[in-house]
Amino acid sequence: AQSVTQLGSHVSVSEGALVLLRCNYSSSVPPYLFWYVQYPNQGLQLLLKYTSAATLVKGINGFEAEFKKSETSFHLTKPSAHMSDAAEYFCAVSGSFGNEKLTFGTGTRLTIIP
Amino acid sequence: DAGVTQSPTHLIKTRGQQVTLRCSPKSGHDTVSWYQQALGQGPQFIFQYYEEEERQRGNFPDRFSGHQFPNYSSELNVNALLLGDSALYLCASSLWNEQYFGPGTRLTVT
Numbered sequence: 001a002q003s004v005t006q007l008g009s010h011v012s013v014s015e016g017a018l019v020l021l022r023c024n025y026s027s028s029v030p031p032y033l034f035w036y037v038q039y040p041n042q043g044l045q046l047l048l049k050y051t052s053a054a055t056l057v058k059g060i061n062g063f064e065a066e067f068k069k070s071e072t073s074f075h076l077t078k079p080s081a082h083m084s085d086a087a088e089y090f091c092a093v094s095g096s097f098g099n100e101k102l103t104f105g106t107g108t109r110l111t112i113i114p
Numbered sequence: 115d116a117g118v119t120q121s122p123t124h125l126i127k128t129r130g131q132q133v134t135l136r137c138s139p140k141s142g143h144d145t146v147s148w149y150q151q152a153l154g155q156g157p158q159f160i161f162q163y164y165e166e167e168e169r170q171r172g173n174f175p176d177r178f179s180g181h182q183f184p185n186y187s188s189e190l191n192v193n194a195l196l197l198g199d200s201a202l203y204l205c206a207s208s209l210w211n212e213q214y215f216g217p218g219t220r221l222t223v224t
Contacts, residue, residue: 036215043118043215043217043218044157044215045215046213046214049211049212090156090157092156094211096211098210099145099162099164099169099208100211101147101159102147102149102157102159102206102213104157104158106155107154
């Protein structure tokens with residue numbers, strides 16, 4: 001069984017400040033981990049993924065995440081927030097056998113303060 | 115290259131009715147997964163189709179069924195609609211371990 005916990009349903013940061021969105025996972029098998037972003041009334045866009053290669057993963061729009069097995073974490077960061085980063089962010093986990101179902105967290109709404 | 119497309123965009127149905135949602139995968143993708151996203155929640159996995167067969171299924175009742183066609187497009191059918199079926203239904207296509215999502219179909223059951 002797999003699950004994801006996203007700490008903080010709402011996060012607010014000032015424009016230009018560090019963005020940190022937290023994700024902890026539970027998995028009985030080696031996991032693949034993903035971060036998706038969802039803008040209002042749209043589908044999900046993949047930001048980045050961990051698939052057992054490098055533990056520090058770089059994604060689109062300046063985001064990156066680090067897989068820490070000892071902490072069962074996969075937190076998402078961005079050094080400097082931009083107004084366009086305001087959206088809903090979802091962490092997801094799957095097994096590592098390919099094309100397995102995604103199990104999502106409940107999401108974190110990121111607000112950027114001008 | 116068109117991404118994942120879904121139709122219709124919005125749909126309003128009455129309790130007890132049946133609905134069919136459609137999905138066309140990204141070019142070259144052979145696997146389609148369906149997710150239900152209730153308001154304020156993360157997406158929940160419904161089922162996945164590969165080679166025209168249901169390969170994985172989430173914890174959804176048999177009222178939810180699907181189909182995949184030889185061109186890899188897919189349909190999601192929901193029978194005997196309940197108010198609780200109101201949600202955004204997302205389709206995702208994949209070739210290996212990266213799922214690409216469509217814009218979704220917003221279903222409202224009244």
